[in-house]
Amino acid sequence: MEVFRIKGGTPLRGSVKVSGSKNAALPLFAAALLSSEESVLENVPNLSDIRFMAEILTELGASVERLDQTTWKINPRSIVHYAPYELVRKMRASVCLLGPLTARLRRAEIPMPGGCVIGNRPIDLHLRAMERLGATVELKAGVIQVEANSLKGNSIFMGGRHGSTVTGTANAIMAATLAPGRTTIDSAACEPEITDLCRMLTSMGAKIGGIGSHMIEIEGVESLGGCRHRVIPDRIEAATYVLAAAITNGKILVEQAKTDHLGAFLNVMSDAGINVENSGKNDISVDLRNGSLNSFEAITLPYPGFPTDLQAQTCALACKANGLSILTERVYPSRFMHVPELLRMGAEISLEGTSAIVRGGKPLTGAPVMASDLRASAALILAGLAAEGETWVQRIYHLDRGYDSFEKKLQALGAEVERLPESEMPKAFDTSSA
Numbered sequence: 350m351e352v353f354r355i356k357g358g359t360p361l362r363g364s365v366k367v368s369g370s371k372n373a374a375l376p377l378f379a380a381a382l383l384s385s386e387e388s389v390l391e392n393v394p395n396l397s398d399i400r401f402m403a404e405i406l407t408e409l410g411a412s413v414e415r416l417d418q419t420t421w422k423i424n425p426r427s428i429v430h431y432a433p434y435e436l437v438r439k440m441r442a443s444v445c446l447l448g449p450l451t452a453r454l455r456r457a458e459i460p461m462p463g464g465c466v467i468g469n470r471p472i473d474l475h476l477r478a479m480e481r482l483g484a485t486v487e488l489k490a491g492v493i494q495v496e497a498n499s500l501k502g503n504s505i506f507m508g509g510r511h512g513s514t515v516t517g518t519a520n521a522i523m524a525a526t527l528a529p530g531r532t533t534i535d536s537a538a539c540e541p542e543i544t545d546l547c548r549m550l551t552s553m554g555a556k557i558g559g560i561g562s563h564m565i566e567i568e569g570v571e572s573l574g575g576c577r578h579r580v581i582p583d584r585i586e587a588a589t590y591v592l593a594a595a596i597t598n599g600k601i602l603v604e605q606a607k608t609d610h611l612g613a614f615l616n617v618m619s620d621a622g623i624n625v626e627n628s629g630k631n632d633i634s635v636d637l638r639n640g641s642l643n644s645f646e647a648i649t650l651p652y653p654g655f656p657t658d659l660q661a662q663t664c665a666l667a668c669k670a671n672g673l674s675i676l677t678e679r680v681y682p683s684r685f686m687h688v689p690e691l692l693r694m695g696a697e698i699s700l701e702g703t704s705a706i707v708r709g710g711k712p713l714t715g716a717p718v719m720a721s722d723l724r725a726s727a728a729l730i731l732a733g734l735a736a737e738g739e740t741w742v743q744r745i746y747h748l749d750r751g752y753d754s755f756e757k758k759l760q761a762l763g764a765e766v767e768r769l770p771e772s773e774m775p776k777a778f779d780t781s782s783a
């Protein structure tokens with residue numbers, strides 16, 4: 350396994366280019382299966398989750414070829430309806446195969462997704478959407494079996510206990526594109542990643558209205574063709590660099606990023622005293638308004654609310670903001686695995702229900718810390734960039750799932766960070782057996 354060694358204290362300077370969106374690209378790979386023709390995806394990020402999804406599509410019988418660092422060609426001419434348990438259980442996003450397989454083959458067998466450290470991740474809304482379109486759904490030996498002799502358009506309500514579901518909405522839309530008749534999807538997720546999916550499906554011949562809204566309307570078609578589609582930039586990666594600049598009191602330009610994808614995050618940054626401005630066509634400039642950070646409140650909600658995928662990283666920022674900040678999780682109430690590790694760095698955080706209350710302003714001190722999931726690993730790296738001394742972040746395979754070349758991009762901004770084999774960790778720190 351590998352670790353990051355970070356020497357904190359350097360304000361970030363310069364510009365960084367954002368890669369394509371992981372959470373857009375994964376459903377787009379699944380959407381390619383809706384056609385028997387070849388599709389090409391451009392601006393795909395170089396991530397382990399992407400390579401993993403490519404492996405799953407190959408197991409399904411598609412031919413998947415990487416044309417260059419960010420371009421993939423998918424030929425789904427002959428595919429089977431069952432996804433391999435060993436692969437699917439490791440990545441929740443593979444649940445996005447449910448819609449395309451049901452629509453294209455009228456049957457699908459997908460292992461129930463496994464547990465996830467960020468919290469409970471049910472798929473009841475996904476399955477209900479398939480049933481509303483005429484499929485029968487059964488759970489046998491941990492495998493979801495969907496049969497649909499004939500699909501038929503219908504009204505679907507996608508609202509759940511915590512609002513909408515992104516991958517659930519993706520599945521419902523993908524299945525409805527080939528369901529004869531009209532489908533309405535009420536309380537649909539309207540994240541930019543869903544809009545990107547609808548754009549790709551439209552270019553394949555799908556008939557979709559209400560794109561970008563909470564009410565999607567779809568007229569089913571006989572079949573869909575292949576396409577060439579460019580993945581949107583990753584708004585979570587972009588915002589992570591905004592936070593990296595802010596936590597180090599730096600000044601950077603984030604290229605290939607759009608403030609209109611950042612929703613409520615911009616308001617929280619403004620409250621914290623951070624200037625986030627559009628600069629040029631597709632870039633964002635970031636710096637502190639007056640050299641210090643103010644305390645703030647953030648509550649995570651479905652888009653355009655504050656993204657849950659930025660909560661951990663923003664919690665790290667709060668450690669540097671003078672006063673009491675409060676971060677409340679309304680999507681994944683227990684998504685606070687980063688907190689115990691931040692406490693090891695001298696943070697003062699108390700967890701009250703589904704909120705983290707952060708008393709910020711005291712300097713953080715470097716320490717060996719353990720990443721638990723994708724966004725927590727980014728949070729610990731941000732904290733290390735701001736801490737006095739040296740921070741060692743272990744289990745950074747979590748990071749590689751969702752951030753393309755993170756240490757290289759940070760190095761280009763002047764950060765003292767390097768990727769090392771775990772054996773390089775000072776023995777005093779070696780907690781790998783923990």
Ligand code: EPZ
Nearest residue numbers: 372442470471472473474475509510511514515516658680
């Ligand atoms: C997407 O997951 C993202 N992943 C997640 O990003 C992100 O955190 C999440 O949306 C919320 O924004 C991808 O797009 C690949 P959910 P998704 O499990 O759609 C409830 C990252 O770090 N729910 O649907 O799978 C659920 O309990 C990852 O990049 C139901 O109740 O999110 C949760 O509270 C982590 N029933 C909420 O909806 C269902 O059938 C959304 O969770 C489905 C979900």
